[in-house]
Amino acid sequence: MNLVTSRRSFLQGAAASSAAVLVIGIAPSGLMAATNGADTTMLNPFVKISNDGTVTAIIKHFESGQGPATGLTTLIAEELGISMDAIDYEFAPVNPQLYANTAFGGMTQGTGGSSSMYDSYPQYRLAGAAAREVLLQAASQEWGVPVTQLTIEDGTISGGGNSASLGEFVEAASQLQAPQDPQLKDPSQFKLIGNASVHRKDTPPKVNGTAQYAMDIHHDNQMVVAIKRTPRLGGTVASFDDSGASDINGFIRAAVLPNKAGVAVYADDTWAAFQARDALDVTWDNSAAESRSSDQVFDELMAAVNEAPKYNVSETDQSEVATAIDQANHVVEETFYFPLLAHAPMEPLTCTLEATDDGGVVLYDGCQTPTGPQGAIAQILDLPSEKVQIETMFAGGSFGRRSTSNSDYQSEAAYAFGMTDRSRPVKLVWSREDDITGGFYRPAFAHKVRVGLDANGNIIGWDHRIAGQSIAKGIDVNDAAAPNGIDHASVEGVFPTPYTIPGMFVGLTDIKPATTVSWWRSVGNTHTGYVMESMMDLAAKAAGRDPVAFRLDHLTEDTLEQQRMAAALQMVAEKGNWGNAPEGHAQGIAVHMSFRSYVAEVVEISGDVDNGIKIEKVTCAVDCGLAVNPDVVKAQMQSGIGYGIGHAMRDEITLEDGVVQQSNFSDYEPLRITDIGAIEVHIIPSTEVPTGVGEPGTPPSAPALANAIAVSGPRVTRLPMNKAGVTFA
Known part of the structure; x- marks a missing residue:
């Protein structure tokens, strides 16, 4: 874990009003900093404490339901020694020099890529720890008691027979030089981080109507x-x-x-x-307007995956891979298509x-x-x-x-x-119709995959062609956006893959988009995860092996990445009662790594494609490193699962002469509460750095459902599923 810290001291801070305010943060250079006085500048503050004891976390990531308002306040409250009820939050002003997202290269202030906790975990803990130590130092001087004998518990400083609230020492603390390297708490001391009983800070205002949306x-x-x-x-x-x-x-x-x-x-x-x-x-x-229809886009993408790709992503000799597959004992081949998708947030x-x-x-x-x-x-x-x-x-x-x-x-x-x-x-x-007809969309993509197996059912060759609409090249055609012409967002989830796959060739061809395209929840993983996990299931069937065992056989290297992915797969198989579905039920499984997190899911269904499939239960296992807020992690897994499955079931954006045909939830139908019977989430304990949870639940959900349907029904290779003859109860 790279901590954004230094051996420079904090400055001290005060509000423009007469009340003293202690402001703690990290300077653009990476140096710990704070400021004091109305005529000085605050350098990237993350925590403010007023002389009435009010603690405020400054949240640099926006809150669209994914949980940073809770997660980042938890980090400060933990290190400072206060309860979640004793800390408030406010959103940071725009200032990329002070509030840049380190996961974005440190130049842009923004939220995305499930990076909020990964980016902010060290920063906010350090800010909370620094505030704690400078307050203890002020109390030590006031009481004549060594700092080592003082503690902060539930917002009260005590020691040496003395006791007082934090607010009583804010003014004195604001006159002191802050510590160079604040000591972070040992995880064994955590009371809030990892505590499943800590609930969201933004729930009450959203329930009582005081939360302000745009x-x-x-x-x-x-x-x-x-x-x-x-x-x-x-x-x-x-x-x-x-x-x-x-x-x-x-x-x-x-x-x-x-x-x-x-x-x-x-x-x-x-x-x-x-x-x-x-x-x-x-x-x-x-x-100069676009005039293609969806059928033409489909034909272009299908033609592209059936021709030599423009870019060799894997830098593997494609002819050698093709020869190995041609000589294989078993060959599994499928072509997949993924349509345009709208984001369709509830608030236009x-x-x-x-x-x-x-x-x-x-x-x-x-x-x-x-x-x-x-x-x-x-x-x-x-x-x-x-x-x-x-x-x-x-x-x-x-x-x-x-x-x-x-x-x-x-x-x-x-x-x-x-x-x-x-x-x-x-x-x-914007109206709902504006959003559906005039927005940015998940790009359309096609995949063609050939997998060769030897007589023992082992993979000996994997030829994977991808054709789609590049997001990066619509932004800026340069090496930074698409190194060597390859848009990483088009191939992520296929290359690189955590699986050990001998003889893997990955090729890419770009097609000009017929609409504006942009990042969609889990970006490229939304289609690459579906293809990888569908093909792993097909290969397992051709090899005559259990789908879980087959995947584990390709996760045997002594690397942390494979160990974590295998652990997620094993946990979900256990918790989802894999292989023991009730009579008339079928199960499908999928596992995927995205945004540094590992998520495995089992989907259990009943019914059939003609009379209606019912999704009885989805079981999820997630390794997202240290789960700062388990309650938020579970909610985001549930959300990601519903988002992925809902869109795979029945959603697509279609064009006629370049014009979007869908306009509202009547013809672009979101997931309904009755669509999934139950979702059960299990978090794998970890001491690794916290990683993303907003998006990683989405990629495995649709392929797990597809794999369940394929047990006794069709292999769905063209989405949405209802256009492939699958009906849902």
Whole structure:
């Protein structure tokens, strides 16, 4: 584990008000830091303590339901010696120099890749430990008692016959030099980290309605903007007629966006904006627009995987692998197709821009990656970046949608705001239909795999062709985005693989996307995991071996990666009662490593494809390193499982002449609560560094279901499953 620390001392901090505030954090250089006084600068603070004893964790990762507001406060509370009830939290302001995500290379402030805990675990523990030690030092001087005889328990400093709350020593602590290397607690001392009884900090405000989402923002005198967007990628506005909107009560005006990608409609409220937008008559210039339909995209991807790939990902001699497979005793071959998928978060995209007194603006947004929107808004409104503030709100889901390469919806808001005199706040609101028809999508992909087995059922060759729509190359065609032309997000989960697979060739071909494409929950693993685990099942069947035993036979190397993956597989087989399904039930299994975590799942089903499959139970085993908040880990596994299975069952985005055909949950149906009977999650104890949980539950879920269906039904190789003749009860 790489700790972001140093041997430099803390500075001391105070709020601009008369009350002293101790602020602890880590400087951009990696040095421990804090500040004191109204006229000094706070360097990357993570924890604040006021002189009334109020402790606040500054959360640098946004909260869309995945749990950082709880996890990061837990780390500080643990090291500081306070209860979870005694600590509050607030979201960090935009400042990539101070709040960069180290997992993103240390240049970007943002959340994604299931990196929040992996990135912040050392930082927040150090900040909490530093606050503890400087407070103890202040108490030691006040009482004349050695620091070694003092403790902090439940927010009270005690020792040498003395006792006082933290707040009594904040002012004194703010005058001291903080410790160079604060001592972290030994895990044996943990009371909160790993405690299953610690529940989410954000649940009460979400239940009682006090939690503020971007959709909840309402400023006096604000205008609401809805946009009529081009229905085809690359289309632009040729002209528009707003006469049909002029009689709608609350309509203010309509104007073409500077990029000509749509027409912005301004109104006094959301209803009027939507009604007026729908009343517009827009003529589109589609001369450079996308016009392919889904069938054409499918044909292009199928042709690509049946030809020599453009990129040799594995740097293996493909002809040698092909020869070994041709000479094999058994050959298993399948072709897979994965359609476009929408993110479809429950809260449609919304944000508000408002002018500030100093000539800048503030963006109110459930902002996933503040660095991008800050830069985009600054450029559009011709402002210095420091004049663009961001108030991060709760987000009602994301799954990657709120982080795009061009900050699309925040840029729309900036364009709309910039076309006014900037005296009134502008709130941009997307409808559900806007989200489904005009968003970014999980790319479409095809895979073709040939696996050769010898007479003993051992793999001797694996030829894996992948064709799809690159996310990275839509952002920036350079070596950083796609080294040697290979977009890692297109092949992750296949290459590299934790399995030991002799003679493995992996090739990749890119196809031009027909829509905007972007990161979707678990990114490339969503399709590569399905293919790998389907093929491992098919190979096991051809070898006449149990699917669990066959996988374990390819996880026998003495590496931590294989040991952890094998342990997850063994635990889920035990907990899921593998091989002992009740009469009339079938089981499928899958295991996958993504975002540094290992997740194995058993899906148990009843029924049949003709009369309806019922998902009776999903059993999950997860190794995510040290589980800081087991309650959050279990919830995220359940969420990821539901997300993966729900989309595999019946969801796809289809195009007709370049136009998206789905528009709402009536034809892009999310998982229903009745779709899965039960989900049981088991966390593997670990002392390894905490790793991701927001996404790793998704990749094994769909292939485990597919493997269960294939026990007595078809092998589903083209998703969604309902288009392959599978019905669900």
